[in-house]
Amino acid sequence: MTTLKISTVALLLTATAAPVLADEAATCGTVRYSDPGWTDITATNGVAATLLEGLGYTPEIATLSVPVGYEALKNGDTDLFLGNWMPAQQKFRDDLDAAGTIQELVQNLEGAKFTLAVNAPGAEAGVADFADLDAQKDAFDGKIYGIEPGAPANQSIQAMIDADEFGLGDWTLVESGEQAMLAQVGRNANAGTPTVFLAWAPHPMNEALQITYLSGGDERFGPDYGGATVHTLARTEWVEACPNAAKLFGQLVFDVSMENVLMGKILEDGMDAKEAARGWIADHPEVAATWLEGVTTLDGQPGNDAVMAAVSK
Template identity: 30%
Template sequence: MKKWMLTLPVALLAAVLAGCSQSSPAAGGDKSIKLAYVAWDSEIASTNVVKEVLESKLGYEVEMLQVDAGPMWAGIADGSADAMVAAWLPSTHASYLDSYGDRIEDLGPNLNGTKTGLTVPAYMDIDSIEDLKNADTKSALSGSIIGIEPGAGIMMQTEAAMESYGLSDYTLVESSSAAMVQQLQKAYDSKQPIVVTGWTPHWMFGKMDLKYLEDPKGAYGGEEQIHTMVRQGLKEDMADAYAFLDAFEWSAEDMAEVMVAIQDGEAPEEAAKQWVESHAEQVDAWLAGAAQQ
């Protein structure tokens, strides 16, 4: 699997991940590992599955660090965190990739065929981002695009898209992933107009009839991949964990199983455990390299 070496300035994450010092099983025999992630439904699903495999199959104690996208990248680069399975490339997290240099190791994609963009209910009579410039459409939407956490890659993409499409009279509302979906569901249930920052895989596309607005200017790029990133030195410190993370790859359908179970009321840890138990052959394939360490 092709690996890229990336960069990052020193210690950007110190205030966010205070006390999260790097540990090394090789040095001290303590099999502990820190996984950074953002609170997107997709990353909650994938990170909990990785956590379950590391704990139940490889005997690690896993600490999950929920942070925003910038601190997530920073934590891997400065060693405050060991790994993440949540890097959306080449477009969504492009600015972090550009900024953070040669202090991260890219283990390649763990999921192919992702997409980001502005999303509306299918009942809305608009099809393109260009249509948002219509005065009646703007009025119906109260001049608002509902976003997620500030600093998220999709928020930076949306700011650039608004500039590219001449939507400076719109407001990009900072929110959270959960709050965005709540507002979308409320509008959907009452057939009200709404536009949100959306991405797939996401369970909301299975629960509601939604569509991406066409993006003729290519502001959001094309299909993307989600990559696994690890700190430098992980291979030497935790060879079995590194081998598993290098092999970890699944499909949007796999991820959707976990996301839907969580949305239906399962705790993320339990949903991940059930998925791992019911996909033993796939998990064993991930672990084949780790068994040789």
């Protein structure tokens, strides 16, 4: 091939590639995802936002309840969700799968659990299983403390009450946000009041409170104390239009220990989620390298170099 021909081919390739990169930057520069108000998802969303900003993207995080968040994903109002807890959210996942417009990018966490638990006074009252609760109804004031209204776990608790399972038909579900619920549990523990509530790991509550997870809830919460995995979902159209950002999220996986640390910094140290994430990423460059393998900045530069430079400022 002559020098003229080689130069012509190079020019053609450059002319072809540049508009594609420009189009992707214009389409994908803002990445939209949601936060249901759970500290674990706030923490992982903060990690994602820190990485995205280091790569030149703009993260846009909307605070939406679980049902509204799934509708937003289904309707194309958001691009991603990092908090698909399974099997607790199976109903929502089935709806998305039926729509055929969403795909799973990765299982981002394993080793999680999610079921009812009691505080120390509750355990001292002899409650270790769902079946132990009703005999102690008066001590517990007939209340089960849940999280925000509309959450699938609350729906499972309410369904259990409605069906009078374990004799709980005359108990009441108290719905509130995660932090309000845990504040109530802590106050009750200090007052010596037995309390049953929705508990999960990862979460620093497991370090801050004496928690006894209850057996017997397999039908509603699954085996192994509601053993769960967490998944990242994305709109198929977004994945196709934004392969670089999608690659990042397909490689973005966490572990329980990491999330406990980040959540503790948010809840106990008062850090912003991105501030906590920047420190963690700076201290664990080897993990960040696996997340960013083959990922570039929005304008096509090496992604890992850009992120590490950003978190080191």
